[in-house]
Amino acid sequence: MSSKSIVYWASPYEMMGLPDSKSNMITNNLVKTRFILDKVLDNINPEDKVGIKIHPGNAYNTHYLRHDYVREVVKAVKAKGGIPTLIETQGLGMYSYQINMSENYTICLDCRTNADDHEKIAHLHGYSESIVGAPLKFLDGDKGIESRNVKIDGIHLKEVAVAAGLFEYDKIIVVSHFKGHPQAAFGGALKQLGVGCVAKKNKFVLHYLDDLSINNRNCNISKCAQECISECPVNAIKIEGESAVIDISLCVGCTACFKKCPIKRAIKRKFNMTDIKGLTEKAMDNAAAVVNSYGPDKIRYINFAFDIPLMCDCVVNASAPVVPDLGIFGSSDPIAIDKACLDAETNAPSLPFLDMKGQWTQPIKPGIEKFKALNPMVDTTWQINAAVKNKLGSIDYELVKI
Ligand code: SF4
Numbered sequence: 001m002s003s004k005s006i007v008y009w010a011s012p013y014e015m016m017g018l019p020d021s022k023s024n025m026i027t028n029n030l031v032k033t034r035f036i037l038d039k040v041l042d043n044i045n046p047e048d049k050v051g052i053k054i055h056p057g058n059a060y061n062t063h064y065l066r067h068d069y070v071r072e073v074v075k076a077v078k079a080k081g082g083i084p085t086l087i088e089t090q091g092l093g094m095y096s097y098q099i100n101m102s103e104n105y106t107i108c109l110d111c112r113t114n115a116d117d118h119e120k121i122a123h124l125h126g127y128s129e130s131i132v133g134a135p136l137k138f139l140d141g142d143k144g145i146e147s148r149n150v151k152i153d154g155i156h157l158k159e160v161a162v163a164a165g166l167f168e169y170d171k172i173i174v175v176s177h178f179k180g181h182p183q184a185a186f187g188g189a190l191k192q193l194g195v196g197c198v199a200k201k202n203k204f205v206l207h208y209l210d211d212l213s214i215n216n217r218n219c220n221i222s223k224c225a226q227e228c229i230s231e232c233p234v235n236a237i238k239i240e241g242e243s244a245v246i247d248i249s250l251c252v253g254c255t256a257c258f259k260k261c262p263i264k265r266a267i268k269r270k271f272n273m274t275d276i277k278g279l280t281e282k283a284m285d286n287a288a289a290v291v292n293s294y295g296p297d298k299i300r301y302i303n304f305a306f307d308i309p310l311m312c313d314c315v316v317n318a319s320a321p322v323v324p325d326l327g328i329f330g331s332s333d334p335i336a337i338d339k340a341c342l343d344a345e346t347n348a349p350s351l352p353f354l355d356m357k358g359q360w361t362q363p364i365k366p367g368i369e370k371f372k373a374l375n376p377m378v379d380t381t382w383q384i385n386a387a388v389k390n391k392l393g394s395i396d397y398e399l400v401k402i
């Protein structure tokens with residue numbers, strides 16, 4: 001794809017210029033969502049099984065996309081005769097643990113690594129059939145391990161475990177909350193593909209630098225109930241002598257073993273805090289596997305650039321919004337739609353916010369990309385450049401205002 005891609009955009013502040021003068025008072029963002037959808041959902045036929053890829057947010061995050069917008073997507077699919085299902089994959093749960101805040105107040109962070117827990121959070125955030133009008137299904141099964149291996153010639157990866165359930169749908173609509181991200185710099189359509197549509201195995205590949213291995217000095221079967229073995233969903237762990245061994249050819253990176261192991265550092269893993277560019281590029285390799293195996297023409301994208309914090313919807317302290325609401329974007333091109341959101345974010349002035357010492361920050365001027373300015377560890381160009389290298393779409397777009 002080298003020609004300009006169309007990105008439809010509705011401003012969150014202005015009235016829409018509808019031909020009927022009586023309708024010119026419409027400013028409502030749900031109504032604007034429907035008008036964007038009417039432009040981009042040109043590929044849906046009656047009886048199509050349509051997967052609506054969502055991210056319902058994480059426990060204790062309050063910046064996730066409101067379910068009201070997803071309900072509009074469901075309604076638009078039904079209006080075209082399609083059969084909508086909300087689709088999602090399990091989280092890897094890097095920060096998954098219980099914290100006792102006080103004697104009778106315990107909170108569970110990042111507890112969305114299996115279907116039961118994930119569904120509870122989705123329902124809490126309004127993503128349930130009784131509210132949005134479509135059921136929720138997990139593409140990678142209850143534990144996040146059901147996948148189809150897809151060969152690619154990516155920047156780093158040659159094979160990707162794409163979530164198996166994706167292929168049950170005739171069409172996919174990727175619904176994204178545009179916001180910052182602590183590693184990928186920003187989250188939008190591309191990240192929904194590259195992280196949100198793959199099984200845990202390829203989420204692990206991004207977030208950890210090496211394969212898991214047993215630390216023989218710490219692993220001690222006389223001090224545990226061999227929880228790692230009972231937790232492993234693919235029987236990749238067995239006991240040899242006095243300690244466990246992992247058959248890495250079987251491991252699907254679900255992280256269950258080291259979360260359950262009671263002995264500190266018995267299972268060695270190296271969280272990726274150093275190769276952030278590589279992490280982002282691998283995510284775009286994943287995205288290429290998803291798009292190439294599923295079919296680019298069968299996917300449409302809608303980004304909601306509302307309530308835009310520096311961190312993603314998995315993070316508990318996602319910060320205050322860094323820029324004003326930027327609007328609703330729709331496209332058939334995942335690079336073009338994310339680039340249009342990034343350009344809008346760059347061109348906007350930032351919002352001042354109270355820092356951790358209670359002092360107001362100075363606004364960042366229009367023309368400066370805010371996510372990098374506020375978090376120098378990241379760079380938004382890494383994700384876009386890797387997506388271009390993987391031929392996921394076009395960086396050149398034409399913005400068509402609704
Ligand atoms: S890895 Fe942990 S749970 Fe497994 S045998 Fe070793 S100490 Fe026990």
Ligand code: SF4
Nearest residue numbers: 232251252254255257
């Ligand atoms: S070895 Fe650990 S991470 Fe790998 S599949 Fe088994 S439980 Fe999951």
